[in-house]
Amino acid sequence: MKIALILLFFGTCACQWNQTVYEALQTYSPVLYSHIASSTELVQLLDQRNHNITFLLPNEQAMNTSIGSGLLNFSSPQSFSQLSVMILNGSFPTHSYLSSHRQFYPTISNHNISIGPQIVNNAFTNTIEIYSGMSKAITTATEIQCLNGIIQYIDHFLQPAQTPLDTISTLSETEYMEGLLKSLNVSDVISGGDKTILVPVNEAWEATNGSTLPYGTLVHNLKYAVLDGLYTSDKILASINSTTHEASFSTDYKQKPIVFRLEKGELWINAMARFVKTDILTTAGVIHLIDTVLTADTVSIETADNKTFVPVLGTDNHSSPDRRGSLATHVFSLHPLYLFSLSLLFVFL
Template structure:
C-alpha cells in the first residue's frame, strides 16, 4: 500500500500530519515497506491521530513503526469478513485485536456497524472499505493500542485499584495470569462491600479463582436469555451468565458493568459484586444431598433393600438354594461334634 496514492484520495487528503510525520520518522524505510504490502489499514481519523501524537501514544521518533504495524492486518479484509461474528485477528505487529459487529448498551447487535477491541482501547469503523492499489483502508475513531498482561491491565484501570492491591500485596497475581482466560473483575466498591481485605487468605484465593473462566469470551458470546454455564478455575465449578432485561447477569447475583477489555491472554469484564466461591460450593453440595431418591415401580425407592424388589426364584434356583441350605446344616453339625470331642 504505497503512501503516495493514499494522499491523492479525498478522504485522506486532510491528514497531512501523518504523511509529514512519516517522512520525518527515523523508521521511514520500515514504514514504507509496511505500506507497500497487501494490507488492511485501520487509519485513525485526524482528531484521533492528533490526540495520539499529543499524548505520546504515537511517537515518530521512537515507536512509529510498531504503532503503525499494529494498525494493519496482512491481506485485504472487507467489512463483510467482520459481519458474521466477532473474531480475533493477528496484526502485523504479532498482537491480537478483536473485530466484529458493534453492540448497543442493551446488547443489541448492530450488523452494519463494526467495532475493534484492543487492550484498553476500542474503536468504531466510521468509514469502510476504502480501496487502494494494494489493500483496503477502514477509518476508525480512536487510536488503537496493543493489549497488556492481565495484571498490568488491571493496574491501569482505576475501577480495579482494590483488586490490584489484593493481587500484589498477597502475591497472588498468578490467579489471573492463565492463558486463554476470561476474568470477571469486581469493582472497588464491590470488594469494599465484601470486606475484601479482611477475608481469610484461603477464601480470597477461592473467590479470585472462581472469577476466572476457562476460555476467551467477548460479551457478544453471552447473549443467551437462558443461563449458560462456563467452567471456572476454582474446582471447575460452573459460573452462569445470561442476558436479563438488557443486562448481563452472572449467577443471578452480579451484573457485568464494563465489557471486553482485552489482555495478552484473554478478556476482562468488570462486575459489580464479589461472588463467594465457598458459599456457592456449599450451596451446590446442599442441593446435591437434598436430591430425593427416585421412586421404583412398586412404591419403594431405588435404594430400598427390602424383598419387594427381589425377583422370584425359578425351580432350578429353588433346588440350588435347598441344596446349599442342606450343606450348610451338615457343616454346622460336624463343627459342633468336633467342639464337643475336644472339650470332653
C-alpha cells in the first residue's frame, strides 16, 4: 500500500517550485488566470509567497461549465467567496487523502469540506472524492507543487454548504419535508451542530401520508431521524461490526438507537430503509436521503431478505427529476380541520 501511495505521488506530480499558485495558473488554467487578474483580493491570496495553501482547481471543462451556467461570475463581488471554498488552509498532497479514512479540511472561507476515498457499492476505492455542500468532485491525476502550496485538479465546481433547512429547501427530492418543517414550525428539530440527518424523500412521505400524521408522532419521527454526531457514509460503513454486521447510533429522540446493517452487500437502516443519496454537507453536519420514513415508536427488527429497492452507497446519486413547485399536493393541501386542530395545539402549548 505504501509503495502504491509513493508511486501515486511521484507519478502524478508536476513541480513549479519557483512559481506561486497564481503564477502557475497561467500555464495550468489560462481561463481562470485571465479572469482573476483584475481581482486584487484573489491575486494577493494566490500569489503570497508566505502562504501555504491547497487549491482544488476545477479543470478546464468544469471551469467553462461553471462560467457558462453563471455559477461562477467574475463580475460579481462574490467570485472571491465562490473560489475560496476550494482553497484549503495548508498543503495536503494527494496521497495523504488515502492514508486514512475521510477527513474534514478547513478552507480559507471557514467552510469545512470532506475529502477521502470514494465509496462504490458499499466498498472503499482508491479514487479521491470531495464533498462540499450539495456538490461533489473527484480529484484527477495531476498535482502541481508550487512555491506557496499545491494545485490539485478536480472535475466539478464546488459550492459552499448551507444550513440544514436551506439545504432541504433547495433539494427537489425533499420538498415534502420542507413543507412539513415550515408549515408546522418544527424546523428546530434539525438545528444544532454536529448532526447527521436522515431525510426521507418525497415518495417516502407520500407513501406514509406524512401530512396526516398526528403532530406528536410526526415530531417524534423527525427527531428520530437526527443522529447525535457527524457520520459521513464511510464512517457508517467503517463502524459496521465484522461479526454482527451492524452498527447503531443514538438519535435525538430519547437517545433511541438507529441500527445500520450490512446484509448481502447492501446497507439497511432499521431493516426497512436504504440510502438514496448520501453525504450532503451542511453548516451543521451532514444529510443523507433515505427511501422510507423511520418510525420512532415502533422499530422493525425483521431481516431485509425480501426488500427490493436498489440504491446503495456509492451509486450515482447526483441526478433526480425536478419536482419543485408541487407542494400544493403535499403539506399545504392539508385538510382545514387538521390545520385548525394544529393551530389550537400551538396556542395551548
